[in-house]
Amino acid sequence: MFFSLVSSVRVPYRSESISNKGATLRSFFYDHHPFIAKYGKQVHYKKLETTVPINFGNRKVGDVIKSVELNDRDSTLISSGTTTGMKTVEESVVSIADDIVCYDELSCITRFSFPNPILWPINLLPEPRNKIDTHFTLNTRDQSTSPARTKPGIRISANDPVGITAASFKATRPTKFYVHGWLSTGYEDLYKIFMERLLKNGDFNAIVVHWGGGALTSYHQAYVNARLVGLEIAYLVNTLIEKLGVKASDVHLIGHSFGAHIAGYAGEKIPNLGRITGLDPAGWYFRGMPTFVRLDPSDAQFVDVIHTDGDGSLAGGFSEPVGHVDFYPNGGGNQPGCLLTELPTAINPMNLINSNINYSNIDSNVACSHMRALYLYSESLLCDGCQNIGFVCPDYVTFLKGQCTSCGSDNKKCAPFGLQTNNYPIGNQVNVKFYFKTGESFPFCRYHYAVNVSLAKPSVAKPTVIGILVLSFSDGQEDFLSNVQLPMSNFEHGSDHQFLLTVPSNIGLVQRVNLSWKYVATHLLDVSCFWGVCNQRLYVNSVTISSMNSYSAKGNIQGSNTYYPQFTPGVISENLSLDLTHLRASIKRQAMIAV
Incomplete structure (x- = not known):
């Protein structure tokens, strides 16, 4: 059990470990979990008033130690620090009973448990926090008059609120985050262009979430790493709210693929979050899942989603509506100008668990229909006169027949696509489906x-x-x-x-x-x-x-x-x-x- 939110953890032990000064206990941990991470400092074993150091060598914060059933009366308190003035586990990570992993400042993550294991077939825990390396770069109009693509954003940290303010962040501005997906780092040119266009639309605090250390890996590991990234975002946003006076309703998370679900994980931890925009949320292992696994309307006051790759089991996204409003350009499936054969071997679901692939060499743009959601949203920021308007319709075929062409007297039968989507009078509705057509290349708007x-x-x-x-x-x-x-x-x-x-x-x-x-x-x-x-x-x-x-x-x-x-x-x-x-x-x- 936990003594506090992320403080100390009680872990069963073998009584004979004491006589061997931790060696047996250390061996026990080695033998019972293949995902033991690495502690950089000693972890101490404490029973009654006796503290025996257990030498974990070069293991560091982020280690995962799986418990097994032992005698309930035999327990230890594992803490980090020195033998004198020991502090509780705020940096060390230990998994207990049901495979729970906890992080300082962030809360805890438990392995998902489903009656049908096929729903989540490879049930891992996130990689170490320093391996995923979630960090944030801030872009504002104040930083420079040069285009965002020619300069790096200013790196900010939740642990340095003063530094955030010094980096030209203003709490009175709306704050918008962009979260990339699998096989990206957030430093690619398309994201820099996205930030540039975003800042032309308004005076925002525009923040890119980088988690390339956890995204440039196999799919089955990346989709678990995404859960930890969500906690990192929530920690920063809640710090902005508590320390700098930001209004939660002014915060907007925009995420593509895994990034959409990451925004959902963050939204669960941010009370009254204003808005989440999901750009073709990742489909593999998220289709048909409970809402706590994927993005859903409860994650923010307003959730709008665009689906561009939802056809078939090989699709990168999925077709089921998951927001208050869901846009389906060109029907939400294979997009104009995209070939079904463009899905590369490395992204084929049969190879998702291949850890030998050099993912950093895979161009994230090859998933044409899946990436189209990002390109359409980015284009909508140009304000060049053409604006996509989605129309409520029973299905795309009916829309193509010209049967759904009216906004209705109350404007509830159509909605603007892009930043202005939140102008739609949603009321108590959820999963409202909108359709529009695009071209096959830039400019896409029709x-x-x-x-x-x-x-x-x-x-x-x-x-x-x-x-x-x-x-x-x-x-x-x-x-x-x-x-x-x-x-x-x-x-x-x-x-x-x-x-x-x-x-x-x-x-x-x-x-x-x-x-x-x-x-x-x-x-x-x-x-x-x-x-x-x-x-x-x-x-x-x-x-x-x-x-x-x-x-x-x-x-x-x-x-x-x-x-x-x-x-x-x-x-x-x-x-x-x-x-x-x-x-x-x-x-x-x-x-x-x-x-």
Whole structure:
């Protein structure tokens, strides 16, 4: 049992250890745990008033000693220090009964225990604290006018609050952390660029969490090391709150892959933490797990998540919603421009336990879809005019059909993607799923438009025709966007048909829309045809194009324009296109509509 949070630990011992001055006890520890770490100073054995030093050689803080069942009345108190004025275990790490490992200042970590061991198949404890080497670098606007990528951040420590203030940290600013994932160190250029873009968005305390010592290792060890990194972050954040007056609600943790779950572990230890953003949280061994293992909505006041690699067992992320709001760009699975074969051998789950791989030589960018979450979020910081807006929809297929294009009168059916996501009126909701499309390369953002085609139903029209509509847009002088093809559809005359249109640039106020038509014959014996000759024409009343890149129902309504043919209904055939303008068409019908 523990006498205090992280003070002393009672460990069973063999009584014969006393007579051998610790040698037998030392041998006992060697024999019963393969993960004994290394103490750098002597650890002392104490019973009653007798203290016998046990020489652990070059072992140091972070050692793990596993106990076995012994006589409960035989126990020792292991402490660090000298034989006189002994202090309790605040630096030494000892695992007891259920494999608990404790760290000075940080609290304790226990091996996860599940009824089904397959859920967490390789159940380790974290590597030594100094091996993982979690540390923090601070970037602010005050440090320099040069780009963040050309200068290193200032290293700060929870054990030096005065030094944090001296490093240009201000408690009145919002504080944002970035936590990298597996096979990274936090010193790569993409993270420096991320910090630079972040600081252009606001006057923040921008802190990078570096844990390369624990991330450049096998997957099964790294995902356990992540738990200790979460405690390190919580220790720093709570120090900022208690010593410097930072508001917990002003702290925002952003994490990619393992970093997302690390943010969750930290959030468990930070009361009233403001926000966590998970960028494609790691999936292997986290899918379907209880909430104490992975990121979940209880870890902060607001948790937003983006899923970019959630398809299949080999995916780096997972598809299940784990936040208050969850974004699924391109459906949340394999991303445009990414090939399924790009997953390298070293990251294949079959090789996750291979400790002989030189992980430092593996480019973290090879996991294309998994990394896309970071690139999309980084791009959202550019503020270059294109903003991704996610829309609530039952699924991605329905979204692609243009069935989910409205923010709703209360703006609860859409949400901005990026730093502004917390503007979404979440209320008591959790796991709200949003969808949007992107391109396959930078710039990824796409302008989304809802296209509504209103069809007439003259007596000569075939009730339903199957085909493809092709749109071209003109500013009145020339086409600036040509031959935009809508999906093949069944067009029922007398009805409205919705489509989703995504393009790389803002089409603005279009002066003229040209429609062309590709009829698709489906059955030679169609009873609606006369002697094998069918009316293949499409009869159009109007086309309405509405912008979807504004986060408000009012904004999207203002970005909505309807275009009409000169005469209604307009007629399109294989050889006849149709121009529609923003001017209200004449209501008179054409004098004659050819069959």
